[in-house]
Amino acid sequence: MRNPVRTEADAFRFLLRTIVYFALIVSGGLINRWLGLGVFILATVIVAARLSRKGPHIAPAFEASGAHPGTQHRVLVVADETVNGDELIAEIVHRASRNSARVLIVAPALNSYLRHWTSDEDGARLAAQERIDASLVALRAVGVDATGEIGSDDPLQAIEDAIRSFAPDEIVIATHPEGRSNWLERDLVAHTRERFALPVAHVVVDPDVD
Amino acid sequence: MSAHAESFGQALAPVGSANEHPPPIHHSSRINPAVLGIILFIGSEIMLFGSFFTVYFFDRVVNVQASWPPVGADGQIFERPWFMALINTLILVTSSFTMHWATVACKRGNRAGLCAGMVLTVLLGLTFLLTQMVEYHRIGFNTSDTAFAATFFGLTGLHGVHVFIGLLILLGMTVRAFRGHFSPEQHTGLEVGGIYWHFVDVMWIVVFVTVYVL
Numbered sequence: 001m002r003n004p005v006r007t008e009a010d011a012f013r014f015l016l017r018t019i020v021y022f023a024l025i026v027s028g029g030l031i032n033r034w035l036g037l038g039v040f041i042l043a044t045v046i047v048a049a050r051l052s053r054k055g056p057h058i059a060p061a062f063e064a065s066g067a068h069p070g071t072q073h074r075v076l077v078v079a080d081e082t083v084n085g086d087e088l089i090a091e092i093v094h095r096a097s098r099n100s101a102r103v104l105i106v107a108p109a110l111n112s113y114l115r116h117w118t119s120d121e122d123g124a125r126l127a128a129q130e131r132i133d134a135s136l137v138a139l140r141a142v143g144v145d146a147t148g149e150i151g152s153d154d155p156l157q158a159i160e161d162a163i164r165s166f167a168p169d170e171i172v173i174a175t176h177p178e179g180r181s182n183w184l185e186r187d188l189v190a191h192t193r194e195r196f197a198l199p200v201a202h203v204v205v206d207p208d209v210d
Numbered sequence: 211m212s213a214h215a216e217s218f219g220q221a222l223a224p225v226g227s228a229n230e231h232p233p234p235i236h237h238s239s240r241i242n243p244a245v246l247g248i249i250l251f252i253g254s255e256i257m258l259f260g261s262f263f264t265v266y267f268f269d270r271v272v273n274v275q276a277s278w279p280p281v282g283a284d285g286q287i288f289e290r291p292w293f294m295a296l297i298n299t300l301i302l303v304t305s306s307f308t309m310h311w312a313t314v315a316c317k318r319g320n321r322a323g324l325c326a327g328m329v330l331t332v333l334l335g336l337t338f339l340l341t342q343m344v345e346y347h348r349i350g351f352n353t354s355d356t357a358f359a360a361t362f363f364g365l366t367g368l369h370g371v372h373v374f375i376g377l378l379i380l381l382g383m384t385v386r387a388f389r390g391h392f393s394p395e396q397h398t399g400l401e402v403g404g405i406y407w408h409f410v411d412v413m414w415i416v417v418f419v420t421v422y423v424l
Binding site: 005006007008009011012014015018019022025026029 | 249252303306309310313314400401404405408409411412415416419423424
């Protein structure tokens with residue numbers, strides 16, 4: 001859901017829609033009170049459906065940072081439980097060795113909705129940190145310059161935050177295979193490509209194969 | 211790394227470095243903190259108005275009478291001045307248009323338009339408030355005349371207070387506009403005040419329909 005009063009212009013549009021909403025209800029009510037009730041229910045359902053709809057496409061928030069002249073190439077890796085997958089480790093090693101890159105691994109603190117809304121995220125953060133630590137051990141063992149941090153449980157938000165702090169040259173997203181990945185279900189890779197003007201690579205990690 | 215990214219990077223620096231001061235705030239990347247503040251404020255305001263509406267509708271539901279508003283103890287009939295309120299609604303809606311015009315003018319670098327829009331918005335807001343005071347003076351009932359009268363004055367009065375506060379904010383914004391504080395790049399004060407003013411307008415639409423029309 002997109003915030004309907006994010007800016008003054010949004011608030012103004014919200015006002016105009018409010019006027020239309022109430023004008024329709026009052027007009028219906030003036031003709032017949034049951035018609036007014038019907039218009040009220042119909043208009044409210046339409047408003048609720050529009051508010052719960054995914055927000056419109058947001059223009060890329062960041063321009064491509066491009067290469068960092070005189071500095072190391074930077075690779076941002078975002079992964080859930082797949083962060084220790086062989087396919088991902090191999091991909092990171094491949095990219096890091098090609099460009100002698102710095103790697104930042106972001107593991108979102110994955111949590112249940114109930115725990116999220118009750119702010120009970122200690123367990124999720126601990127699990128994410130353990131995954132990061134295991135991944136860093138594996139990468140450093142093969143000489144990759146890697147660091148890790150826990151990200152927001154919203155992967156798109158985690159990527160945006162990491163872009164601000166790390167300014168990567170490319171993004172690698174690791175997910176489970178199609179059909180078993182919530183992130184793919186939510187079209188994370190496509191949304192990341194739409195939103196950030198950076199090269200985005202997608203690595204599928206199948207734990208069953210591992 | 212850009213300077214911007216550097217500043218955020220410092221926020222991630224380990225504690226105990228040479229800097230003794232707290233690290234810079236790690237801003238949420240999706241929304242300006244000032245805008246987030248006004249949104250949270252408006253959320254609390256909606257809850258405040260919600261409590262007044264609850265009282266109003268409770269009174270209406272428990273008053274199982276053929277007519278609404280209810281008749282007073284001495285047979286007094288409460289006439290709601292809906293036409294005057296409709297004129298006032300048009301005035302307030304127009305003030306939102308001028309507010310939006312001022313913001314658009316600012317974004318386009320049109321300072322004259324910004325100042326004119328702000329002055330018009332203040333004048334229209336002032337007109338609304340004065341009209342409401344005249345309405346109170348002529349309405350013919352007072353807060354102590356039945357629960358309906360109390361909730362009527364409670365709801366419209368609460369909104370009137372918000373218009374008054376909004377006018378103070380608008381006055382501050384107008385002074386800043388004349389002093390050249392806003393530019394196409396820097397106008398958060400205008401955005402935030404504008405959101406508040408439109409919120410006050412939206413609440414009036416709800417109050418008008420609920421109290422004067424339904």
